[in-house]
Amino acid sequence: MPSSRLIAAIFLLALPSGAAVAQDAASRFAQYRSSPPLLRAFLYRMPKGGDLHNHLTGAAYAEATIRAGAAAGVCFVPETGKAARPPCNPPARPMTDALHDAALNRALVDAWSMRNFVPVSGLSGHDHFFSTFAKFSGAAPMGDLAADVIDRAARQRMRYVELMATFQGPAVGAFADKVAAAQPWANDPAAFEAALRSAGIEALVARASLDIDAAEQRMRDVLGCATPQPKPGCAVTVRWLQQVSRVMSPERVFASSLFGALLSQSEPRVAGLDFVAPEDDPIALADYTMHMRMLDYLHGQMPKTNISLHAGELTLGLVRPEDLLFHIRQAVELGHAQRIGHGVDVMYEDDAFGLLREMAEKRVAVEVNLTSNAQILGVQGTAHPFPIYRSAGVPVVLSTDDEGIERIDRTHELQRAVTTYNLDWQSLIGLERNTLEYAFVAGDSLWVDSRTWQKVAACAAISVKRDPSPRCAAFLLKSDKARLQWAFERDLANFDREARSLRVR
Numbered sequence: 001m002p003s004s005r006l007i008a009a010i011f012l013l014a015l016p017s018g019a020a021v022a023q024d025a026a027s028r029f030a031q032y033r034s035s036p037p038l039l040r041a042f043l044y045r046m047p048k049g050g051d052l053h054n055h056l057t058g059a060a061y062a063e064a065t066i067r068a069g070a071a072a073g074v075c076f077v078p079e080t081g082k083a084a085r086p087p088c089n090p091p092a093r094p095m096t097d098a099l100h101d102a103a104l105n106r107a108l109v110d111a112w113s114m115r116n117f118v119p120v121s122g123l124s125g126h127d128h129f130f131s132t133f134a135k136f137s138g139a140a141p142m143g144d145l146a147a148d149v150i151d152r153a154a155r156q157r158m159r160y161v162e163l164m165a166t167f168q169g170p171a172v173g174a175f176a177d178k179v180a181a182a183q184p185w186a187n188d189p190a191a192f193e194a195a196l197r198s199a200g201i202e203a204l205v206a207r208a209s210l211d212i213d214a215a216e217q218r219m220r221d222v223l224g225c226a227t228p229q230p231k232p233g234c235a236v237t238v239r240w241l242q243q244v245s246r247v248m249s250p251e252r253v254f255a256s257s258l259f260g261a262l263l264s265q266s267e268p269r270v271a272g273l274d275f276v277a278p279e280d281d282p283i284a285l286a287d288y289t290m291h292m293r294m295l296d297y298l299h300g301q302m303p304k305t306n307i308s309l310h311a312g313e314l315t316l317g318l319v320r321p322e323d324l325l326f327h328i329r330q331a332v333e334l335g336h337a338q339r340i341g342h343g344v345d346v347m348y349e350d351d352a353f354g355l356l357r358e359m360a361e362k363r364v365a366v367e368v369n370l371t372s373n374a375q376i377l378g379v380q381g382t383a384h385p386f387p388i389y390r391s392a393g394v395p396v397v398l399s400t401d402d403e404g405i406e407r408i409d410r411t412h413e414l415q416r417a418v419t420t421y422n423l424d425w426q427s428l429i430g431l432e433r434n435t436l437e438y439a440f441v442a443g444d445s446l447w448v449d450s451r452t453w454q455k456v457a458a459c460a461a462i463s464v465k466r467d468p469s470p471r472c473a474a475f476l477l478k479s480d481k482a483r484l485q486w487a488f489e490r491d492l493a494n495f496d497r498e499a500r501s502l503r504v505r
């Protein structure tokens with residue numbers, strides 16, 4: 001007996017493709033939403049804004065990392081699944097072995113992702129997920145990984161990606177240790193900043209810029225951007241977010257935060273900084289408030305630094321109830337986060353309702369990563385606060401976190417949200433607009449208000465289907481953000497026409 005969903009799908013296929021079927025994108029969406037395969041194909045083609053939350057090494061698929069690592073002569077240890085530098089002395093083997101040995105390839109892809117993962121006592125989804133980063137660390141050049149990620153983004157019709165990465169991480173760490181040997185952290189950020197600056201931390205900024213040059217050049221080479229057949233990824237605007245690991249010494253966390261702020265101040269390709277690593281780590285828990293105070297200080301010194309913070313990527317049982325009470329609020333109020341990564345435990349916070357109102361009022365956006373939250377925290381469906389944030393008027397974006405580890409893509413997350421939370425077409429458009437509105441890319445927004453989606457006066461009178469007026473064109477010329485927004489609105493208008501052709505026969 002076929003299920004009712006199957007009957008619905010068969011019925012859809014049997015519908016005439018002519019005038020009886022409404023032909024714009026909204027009705028196509030309504031028509032296809034009950035069939036997962038049809039919905040997938042439709043949402044894949046739907047124009048999207050950007051992905052604001054993805055970690056470069058975890059976003060690249062293991063297969064791409066293996067290929068790039070093999071080409072770069074990197075090795076790996078089969079027993080541990082860890083990448084290793086050449087020469088490949090036993091037990092290390094050349095990564096090229098994993099290209100043609102199917103069993104090795106399977107084992108490596110499984111070790112580097114959630115594919116085939118089954119939780120057992122002592123190894124949860126959380127543990128396996130986070131353990132992958134140390135295994136594939138250093139396995140492939142950044143530019144190869146970025147090419148994998150942004151080409152996939154472009155094929156899903158995204159125009160913008162913020163990639164989280166750690167530039168000059170070991171150098172900044174060593175620098176912090178050296179300064180700390182003479183002057184340990186004593187809760188005096190001004191004194192520690194002075195020590196770091198007089199020791200010359202700013203010199204590392206130029207080195208990070210060279211790293212970005214190299215990564216972006218390699219990314220463009222891999223994508224063939226200078227050839228007559230550039231891959232789709234060449235059209236994606238890329239910005240970087242400098243990661244600060246929260247599981248280090250106070251000296252290292254402060255130095256890395258200062259470095260991130262200095263880097264984003266002098267390097268337009270770095271749009272801001274983000275705190276990363278497991279929030280339930282004992283150091284991350286013990287030092288949480290101190291870390292937020294560090295950011296409070298740095299925000300006072302360099303208020304233009306964009307800050308997004310992983311906060312509330314926790315749930316009851318993983319940590320004590322007391323650890324669920326304040327992370328998101330402190331990230332907003334002390335850490336000056338303009339965006340919160342995850343925010344899953346929000347309803348466990350002290351005065352959760354007041355916090356929601358505060359976030360809605362301050363327009364603090366939440367980067368929601370549904371599959372990541374299900375795999376790491378086991379939080380999904382009605383247990384996830386996604387619909388609560390939306391009802392509270394808190395801006396929400398859908399992002400991927402680590403699509404390579406999760407074995408998903410951004411379209412999957414859109415589909416997951418549609419089917420789990422019964423989203424309508426207008427809500428989907430709003431979520432996509434949010435991804436550009438709350439992006440850290442520079443420039444004024446095309447929108448006066450991110451609730452009503454009214455255009456700024458310079459462009460208000462013109463349809464996105466037409467060329468912008470001279471006044472609107474002058475406005476767009478000055479703003480990277482508004483140009484992306486204009487392009488997305490145009491994509492959307494064109495998609496309304498394209499939706500007519502998205503039919504089975």
Ligand SMILES: [Zn+2]
Nearest residue numbers: 055310341401
């Ligand atoms: Zn993340």
